[in-house]
Amino acid sequence: MKMDKKEYLLIKNELEKHVDKIKEYIPKLKEQGNYDNFEVRLSFDCYYQLIPREIKRSLSDELNDKHLFTGLKKALKELEIL
Numbered sequence: 001m002k003m004d005k006k007e008y009l010l011i012k013n014e015l016e017k018h019v020d021k022i023k024e025y026i027p028k029l030k031e032q033g034n035y036d037n038f039e040v041r042l043s044f045d046c047y048y049q050l051i052p053r054e055i056k057r058s059l060s061d062e063l064n065d066k067h068l069f070t071g072l073k074k075a076l077k078e079l080e081i082l
Contacts, residue, residue, distance in 0.1 A: 003063055003071040010055050011047075012075035018050050022081050039082060043072035 003011075015022070026042065035041035047056075047068065059068075076082040 003067050004060070007059050007063075008071050008075065010058065011051060011071055012078065014051050014055060015046060015072075015075050015081075016079055018046075019079055019081065021050075022046060022076075026081075039073055039076075040069060042082070043069050043076060046076070047072055 022042075025045070029035070029042060029045070030038070044065075073082065
């Protein structure tokens with residue numbers, strides 16, 4: 001199941017509040033190098049650290065990690081982080 005527009009906007013709006021924090025984190029993450037895929041790692045680090053529990057709970061149970069990654073990646077690109 002694809003993430004719907006409402007869910008996507010919830011995530012994007014929340015990430016938008018933390019653009020500076022995410023941009024500061026990127027060099028630290030790259031320095032650690034403890035990942036197989038940078039975009040996946042950054043996307044899920046942002047999801048687990050910056051998206052409030054209420055929003056996570058409101059997302060459809062039908063969404064899997066691939067769906068979440070697609071939405072997170074799109075939001076990070078639109079916010080000019082990736």
